[in-house]
Structure formats: structure tokens, C-alpha cells
Amino acid sequence: MSDKLFETLKKWGINNYKIIDKEAVKEITLGASILATGGGGDPEIGLLWAYKVLDEGKTIVMIDPMDIPDDILVASPATLGAPVVLTEKPPSHEVLSNAISNLERYIGKNLQATIPIECGGVNSTLAYAAAGEFGVPVIDVDGMNRAFPELQMTSWVTFGVNASPTVSCDDRGNVTVIDTKDDNRMAENIARRVAMAYGGISWIATYPMTGKQVKEASILNSQSIAWELGKAVYRARAKHLDPVEEMLKSLKATRNVIGIKVFKGKIVDISREFGGESSKGFSLGKVKMEGLEDYKGRIAEIDFQNEWLILKIDGTTRCLPPDLIAIVDPETGEPIRTDIMKYGYRGTIILIPAHERMRSPKGIELFGPKYFGYKSDYVPVEELNREV
């Protein structure tokens, strides 16, 4: 373990920490990719980056949010843009540290821990890789316990923590400081345009906050939820259990929520909105699935904006944001992502109630169906699927 990291933990009086080795990275990445509801980007990129950091002999440590001092500075290293661009254009090795050091310079303080912004194949793992590189711990939290397309869609904002200042960088060394005070939609607006100018993807250091704010406003232990979920799928694969059943059991155990299996089918049509990447900075579109086995003759339609947003089965709405839609390979439990899905892929659709901190009136206003331009009021997924 690096001396600096060890000293920090000692100074904070933390004896309980989890060493994140390659196995753990693999499990967390898979779990986070499932919670990423079709978005979150190519997990291979986050995974290999974290592996590279570990191969360089650096240590990654995760700590519990309730153990951290109230006055430390933490922030979220993340990527913002269109996932399909990320899949094809991995980052430069300097871009994330460039974002973090520029944020430190702007604030005038050093970063003392990282917090993942969301559960996603890339954004979860990035916080780990950056923590390893900077010799600081990762805190077992995030801002949504799923993935969402826009910067302001976090529990942090619903509790009054702002994304600003955010530093956004690209591979060419361009640096943009975004400081919109408490106007978080403006921060998203600018960050999105900056990402588009950069070529569809940006690397940011965002949501600088204190330890106290982490405890008050985050989804606590969300990394452990993802980790357990990933372990459950690997366990299912090893023992030939149904990965979907194991996922639902894991979520019951870690979050005490009931996930619902609503469909199994095959992708028969994908219509992507043209120019979504350049005009809006997202991958946008609709996908249609035809039912298989018990669901034969039924049709599922899912709208996506980087992530799966709304599910209708035979014309009836079955899930609305911020509740989670996960589509996974029925045999392996591997999530199907909006950026790589293809005609013919088979998937099982699982619906998961959003974390309670995401379901507050402020949360529904910030990332409920109306925000995404749908007419319907938010109805919790449990109520939409009573008969299941």
C-alpha cells in the first residue's frame, strides 16, 4: 500500500477498509454495468484502466462513507458524452489526472478521496482507477445507484449539492472550467456542449463536496450493492443458476427491494435518432423486442437516451424513470447496452425500483418522466406491475 494512502487512513482513524483487487474490480464493474440500465459505457475500458493502475503496483482501497471526516474535499472523476464514442475512442492516459489537478487548482485544495458519480461500467471503475493513481481512497457511495444521461440527475443535487465547479478535459489537453454556481441544468448544458466540441466525449472532475455532504446527499454503500450484484452473477455462472434470479435475490439482500422480471425476447428493430450525438450529445432512439417462450406474441418497446428510459409492453407503460430497466443476456446475465445492441440479441428485462433518495419530489422533478418530455406522471414501478 502506498505510504500516502496508509497515512490518510491512519489520520482518519479508519481500520475498516476493503482492498479492491482485480477480482473485485471485475465484480464491481459487472454489477455496476447491470445497474447502468443500458448505459454507462463499455465496461472493458474502465476495467482495463483499473487493471493497469493495479499492474503498476498501486493500491485501491474502498472505505465506508460514515467513517470519513466531515471536512475533507472529495470529487467525482467521470466521463460525460455519448457511450458509443467512448466504446470506439478510449481516453489518453493523462486526461483524467489533468481534470483532477485543474479542479484542485481552481478550488485551491487537494482532493482527498474519490466518489463515483453513478453505477456504470466506466464511471464506477474510473473513480477506482483515479483513486489508485492519486493515492486516495474511494468512498462507497454514488449519486444515483444507476446511470442517468445528464450531469444534474443526482441525489446530490436533490440535497442541494452542486456539480460546480466542474472541470472538463479532452485528449488534446483542452481544459474547460464550468462554474454555474447552483444552476445545475446550466452546468449540464455547458458540459454537454463542451463534450460535443471535444468530439462526443469529455473527461470531467465534478461535484466537489465535503465529507459531510457525502454522508447527507449520496446513495450510501451503492458500490457494495453493485459489488454484491456482480458477485451474484459470477456465482450464478459458476453454479449454473439462473443469473436473473440471483440478481433479484442479491438486490433483495442488499437493498431490500423486489426486482421484477417482466419480459424475455429478441431485438427485432432498432431505430436510432439521427444526429443525436452531434445535435444533443446523446445516443437516442427506440428498440423493439419480440417475446420468446412465456412471452411469445408480446411486444416490448423501450426508449433510450444513453440509458433505457421507458418500457412499454403491448402498449402499456411498465416502467418510468427514475426506476431502473435492465436488459440482460438470459444465459450469462451480461447486460445489453444501448451503444452495442444489435438485431437478434436475446434479453430478459428486469425492472428495479429506484433508490428512495432518488424518488423524492425534487428527484421526480429533476429526472422523472416529465423532465424527459413524456406526458405521464411518475408512477412507481411496483404500482405499474401489480399483476406480475
Place this chain on the structure above:
Amino acid sequence: MGKDVRIGFDVGGTFTDGVMLRGKDVLAKAKALTSEDVTSGIIHALDILLNTNKAEVAEIALVSLGTTHTTNAIIERRNLNKVGIFRLGAPATTAIPPLTGWPNDLKIAIGGEENIFIIRGGKEYDGRDIAPLDEDAIKNACKKIAGKVDSIAITGVFSPIIPDQEERTAEIIRQELGDNIPITLSNHIASISLLERENSTILNASVITVMRKAIDALKTAVKERDINAPLFIVQNDGTIMSADYAVNYPIFTVASGPAASVRGAVYLSGIDNGVIVDIGGTSTDVAFIVNGFPRESSVTVTIGGVKTNIRCPDLMSIALGGGTIVKTRSQDVIGLGPESVGYNLVKLAKSFGGPIITTHDVAVAKGLVNQKLDVFESDFAPYIENVKKLDKKIIDAAYEAIKKRLEVAVDQMKTVAGDIKAIFLGGGALVVPREGLEGISEVILPPHFEVCGAIGTTIAEIGAYAEGVADLEIEDRNEAINKVIEKAKDEAQKAGAIRHSVEILDIEEIPFAYMPGKREKVRVRVKGKIFE
């Protein structure tokens, strides 16, 4: 006299199988030992077929080959090309350089990390340059690798949409290193997803020479026997490609053997769902049939420890075959393989008067093998008395070890609980236990099980694709896609497929996000039958 006879070969680690068919009738079958040079094994099998005089040379309409050359070369890290690796993408992409996550021995076998160049260049999704292509850097790289590499892999960011920089890079490399160096461009290999596409491209570049030698050998053999028929090579989706095309795209033959076996097994057994256990001399492949086709691996496929985005049958290979060596110490079995006596079975195994106990001898002792298969030249146990002298304790222990290894492999591939039907095939099918296997409800040995893969190659279908650019501002999306589908069907027909048998395998749409209006690239893959 019609031209309606098909000949198929399936080159395995130990045996090369051959079949000659007219329609569904198996006219002749052959099994020759796979030789070190591969060629003579194929020629041997071909000659056995021709010498049966079941058909005239002039009647032969097709010669088709399913081979494990490339897979074996990659897995065994043998005869691989040293690869000059060019990625066009700096300053982006450097966080994860080429070969990250590769097994060390494979890295070394393809020439190591010193032949990697991340060149300034690549494209943004909207057609802009990430950086202008650094042509001087390419030339300097060529100076460093001249004489040290024998194959080139080029992967550019967003090349599946805009391939220009990859093509320009190839042009510069040819100027510097000559026209003869084989160059693989990633946009010909796979679609969006840089790291997996790059891995697939590098692997392709590493097995070009292995593939070229194999095809040259087959072409010569066929020509020398006055056979005037097109040559096809089986691809990993179970379709076939022309031999000339295959020379440049050997990676598409990875796992083609099992794909052919699965198709052959379905054809012979009529069973649409179950597990296929293909037992050779050195190894056993376990695959699943789902609705008549090999179960496809989801999203990424690992070849020799490397993640790729090539679509492949989901497959597990274990070191268990007819020639696998049973290791003993006094009266105890202390190991089973992974070494195999391979084609020296007929010299080294106890049943053939040799000194080594193999799985074949265990099967002979247990009475599993009690007859000569007509494809083998030698009897199953000319020295049966040597086998009878073997310690019963050793035989029983070895039998249990073989059974266990098979059960574990089937279990690991299984995705559903409960017992399933198993189809055993391959030359070693009789060598492994068939009774009381855990997880298996019934073992089926279809007719001609010992040449199933070779039969599969002859019923393979033509694979073809077409691309088109659709402008959705002026045409309907469905109409535009249909137009490309028709074009792909035309291509399949030209390549020898029967029009009405052509089916769609895959439709891919890639929007040109950077262009004004609503334009997209549509790519359609199809397959069609050669015979009714």
C-alpha cells in the same frame, strides 16, 4: 453425368476427416492422420476418397475445408507471425495501449510490445481528425520494424465508419516495407468497439502465414488430381467463404471446426437442442445446439486468452482425446494428459504394442471399443493381449477420471439445470464413457459420427453481405433497408446460393452523424444454401 458430388474435410489435431457426398448419401468417408505439414494428411484423406471410385473426378462440384489451423496456432502460440501493430488514435486512446490484458506468452509469440505504435491520427465520430495522420511517424516506425515483423495490423479510431486513414497507413507501409507484407485493416475485420476490434485484427495478422500455407497446400493437392471445383473454407458462423478470400481473413475460421460439427450433428441426428461432444485424438470440444445452430457466445469472445468482438460459437475445449496419456506410478493413476500421443497412437499405445497407456487403451480394456471403425486403417487393438495384462485398478481409476473430466466440461457449459441429450461425435466418440454420465439423459451416436465435422462442411451455406448508404430524408427506412437486403441476396446468389434459401443473419445501421440530413450506412449479412 451431373456435377453434384461434394467433398468435405475437417482437419483436426490428430485426424483429418474426409467425406464424399451426393445429396444426403455418404458415398465414401476417410480418416487420415493429420500430419505435421497438414498437407499430406489432407492428400491422404482425399486419395482414400478418390480411390473408392464412388464418383468421377469430373462430378465433383465443391471441395470444402473446415480447419483448426488458426485456433491451434493461437492457442499453442506456434508459428505465429511477428506483428507490427499500428493504432491510429493518439493523443486519445493511450490510457489503454494495444495488447493490454493479453497473456504474456502470446504477447511474446507475436513479437512483444516493441512493435506497437500509437500514431497520431484517427477520426472523431463526426469525421473530423482526432489529429492529422502523422505520416512521418509511420515511416519511422517502418524503419524500426523492417525485417523484424512479417505481418501488419492497423486499427484506426472510427475506421468502421471512415476507413481512409487505415488505407493511407497501409499505402505508406507498402511503400516502406514492400508489397509483399500482409496487412490487416481493422475495418475489414469487425465493427465499432476499438479494443476488441484491435485484438481481432492483431490476431488475424498473426495467423496469415499459417492460413496461407494451409490453403496453398490444399489448392495444389486438388489441382494435381484434376479436380475442377471451387474451394471453400468454413467460417465460424457456419457459413463458408472462398479460399482466396480466406487467405486474408484467417481469423474468421477460428472455431469453424466446431461450427461445422454442430451443423453436421444436427443434419445427421435431427436433434435441434442439446449438447455436442466432439472427441478427437488430442482434445474434446463441447458446444451447445440451440434450435439447430451453435449457441453463440454473447458480446465478446475470448480466443487464446484475448477478448475479441468476433461472433463465434460458444465452445469449451478440454485436453481429452483418444490419445490422451494416462500417467501412472506403480498401481496409481497420477494424471490424465494434457499430453496426447496424437497421431503416434498406432505406434505408442499399448493396444498397438507400444509402451504408453492412453484413453484408447482404457476404452479397449473396458470394452467400449470393440470393433474397427471402417475409416481407420488399422484395427482397434492388434495387441489386445497387452491391454488385457494391464492392472484393473489402473483401468478403473483412469475410466473414472475420464468420465469426471467429461462431466465437468458439460456441466460448465450448461446454462440450464436438469439433464440434457448429448450427441457424441468425432473419431474418439467411442473412447469415452457413454453410460451413467451425470447431467446427460441420453447419449446419441448418429450415423457417420466419426466424420460429422467433414459432413458439416459440405452442407455449409454461403455467407455474403452488402452495404449501402441510405438517405432517410428522401427514402423510407424500411425500403432503404430492403434494398440492401436484396443486394446482399444478389451477392449470395452470385457466390452460389439458391436465391429463395437466403436468410438474413444480421442488419446493422450506422448513422453518419456528422452529415447534414439523415444518412446512414446499412450493412446486411445473409446466408444461403448451395444445394436444395
